[in-house]
Amino acid sequence: MRFRFPLIAALCVLFACAPAFAGKQKSCVTPDDATKQLNKDVCVQAHVYDVVELPDGTRFLDVCTPETPDDKCRFTIMSLRQDRDTVGDLEKMRDANIEVRGIVAAMHGRSGMVLSHVRQFYGGPPKFRPNPALARGFTGDQEKPAIKDPNLRPQGSGRAWMNTKEKETK
Known part of the structure; x- marks a missing residue:
């Protein structure tokens, strides 16, 4: 019984200090401020005035006011056709x-963000897309590795300082 009070007191102090150790929640920025943060992961807070769909299935969330001409609109949110299932109805x-939330990128003279998963609306990351240049020439059924790693090749063959033709004689 006498150890119960210090344990309860320690737990109370621990839970009271927990918010101080938690990371600071990033605040969302406006679309105008997001244009200045290229290649950064940011949260953008905006009003969607219109949803535009192109014939190829690409969808855009128009975050510029109707009075703003298209050439003056400096930010857009784009969702590709292949992401329709993971993004849902816009x-x-x-x-x-x-x-x-997403990574701000340069898109044809303006800044924008690619919306690839519905979790981006709730602070989650975009969908992972592997780099095709790194996976080039690799299939799952091949025996050799996809990359030429010097640590994976046999060591000791063809050393210049120990030629097999020139052996020391005793």
């Missing part, structure tokens, strides 16, 4: 305030 985002 029509429900029309005339709504949203928060989207």
